[in-house]
Amino acid sequence: MDKKEKVNYAALWRWACFSPRRTVFLLRILWHHWRAKRRHRRQQRKLDGSIPSVLAISPTMHCNYNCKGCYSRSRPANDELSTDELDTLFSEAEELGIHSIVLTGGEPLLRDDILDLIAHHHRLLFLLITNGSLVTPDIARRIIRSGNVISLVSIEGFASDTDERRQTGAHETALRAFAHLRKAQAFFGFVATNTAANTPQLATDEFIDQMVAIGCVIGFFTEYVPCGPNPRPDWVLDESARAAFRNRVLEFRRRKPIVLSQFPDDEYGRENRCSGAGRSSLHINSQGDVEPCPFIPMAHENIRHGGLIAACRSPFLRAIREQPELLQRHRYACSLFEHHAELDSLAQQFGMHGGQKP
Numbered sequence: 001m002d003k004k005e006k007v008n009y010a011a012l013w014r015w016a017c018f019s020p021r022r023t024v025f026l027l028r029i030l031w032h033h034w035r036a037k038r039r040h041r042r043q044q045r046k047l048d049g050s051i052p053s054v055l056a057i058s059p060t061m062h063c064n065y066n067c068k069g070c071y072s073r074s075r076p077a078n079d080e081l082s083t084d085e086l087d088t089l090f091s092e093a094e095e096l097g098i099h100s101i102v103l104t105g106g107e108p109l110l111r112d113d114i115l116d117l118i119a120h121h122h123r124l125l126f127l128l129i130t131n132g133s134l135v136t137p138d139i140a141r142r143i144i145r146s147g148n149v150i151s152l153v154s155i156e157g158f159a160s161d162t163d164e165r166r167q168t169g170a171h172e173t174a175l176r177a178f179a180h181l182r183k184a185q186a187f188f189g190f191v192a193t194n195t196a197a198n199t200p201q202l203a204t205d206e207f208i209d210q211m212v213a214i215g216c217v218i219g220f221f222t223e224y225v226p227c228g229p230n231p232r233p234d235w236v237l238d239e240s241a242r243a244a245f246r247n248r249v250l251e252f253r254r255r256k257p258i259v260l261s262q263f264p265d266d267e268y269g270r271e272n273r274c275s276g277a278g279r280s281s282l283h284i285n286s287q288g289d290v291e292p293c294p295f296i297p298m299a300h301e302n303i304r305h306g307g308l309i310a311a312c313r314s315p316f317l318r319a320i321r322e323q324p325e326l327l328q329r330h331r332y333a334c335s336l337f338e339h340h341a342e343l344d345s346l347a348q349q350f351g352m353h354g355g356q357k358p
Helices: 010-016 021-048 082-098 114-120 138-144 159-165 170-183 205-214 239-255 309-312 316-322 341-351
Strands: 056-058 099-104 125-130 147-154 188-192 218-223 258-265 281-286 290-291
Touching: 010 021, 010 188, 056 082, 056 125, 082 309, 082 341, 114 258, 114 290, 138 147, 138 170, 147 170, 147 218, 170 205, 188 309, 218 239, 239 258, 316 341
Parallel strands: 056 099, 056 281, 099 125, 125 147, 147 188, 188 218, 218 258
Antiparallel strands: 281 290
16 A cells, blocks of 8 residues: 555544544554454464454344345344354454454344454454434443454445435434434444445545544445345446545545545555455454354355364365455455356365355
8 A cells, every 4th residue: 555545644643633432442452453463463473274353243234224135135034143252253253363253144233142252352443333313322331341342333425325225214214323322422424335326426525524524534436246145246337437536535534634544455455366266355244153254145064063263274264265366356346256157166166066065
């Protein structure tokens, strides 16, 4: 990453210096991150496998929204990991030196146990992706008391963009969630899926300035991948639109007091290599299946049989990592989705059928 691509970390320090509570929050996160990296190096030397630094976990696939183009709408919603199973999974992650857990879904806050589990595992940093509909003043206060949560509220741009994709009133609901989080002095931000339909709006100064004024310290852009039921190929960005949006994000980083991350560009880097399949990240779905990433519902292991160590030693994920061409993206925002046919063939070699375990 060259100088013009550097994230505006000064925005973090300005936010942290606003109050002692914020300063303590950021220093605690940095301290646990440093200690996790040390544990990660020690454990990686012992393990015959690859320990990711980040886990994406879907604790539930239930959701109170029915968003267009959602990759997860066709996922099974039964047989979810229990509270005890999630507790064990988080403990294993701590011991292996994994420092961050991205909670996605589904709507994670539909699980009554999730905030208690987060508070119990204070050595982990949780990035909680929520549609905001369940964020109340009490929930916001519980989040800030935990001291290890970055809340990311989903928004698709302005009111017309958000309500069109999510549901009528979704934009107003997201703004209300932001307000509750701001009043609690939480560390929060936005997450937006950029498509051919809404990227022109997301790329405006007006949108970024609105997010800054709301109190967002961080923002994530995730380029649309046409997977799941009823995919929208017309939402896929072409090369010129993708390059133009990347340039706008780099410009915002130089000018705006907010930390911005853009996927896939910031994940793949100059080498154009996916971080999934256990290289730096993997996905565990609500049934415990260990998947290369959230967009690829294929699993050879389940954490109910062998735990997280077995997941890190997955021969299926190792086979993906050993074929570098599978980690290279071209047309789409996800290389593994782009090479779905090759992954299907590879899965058959492991006795997997239809993206599931035998």
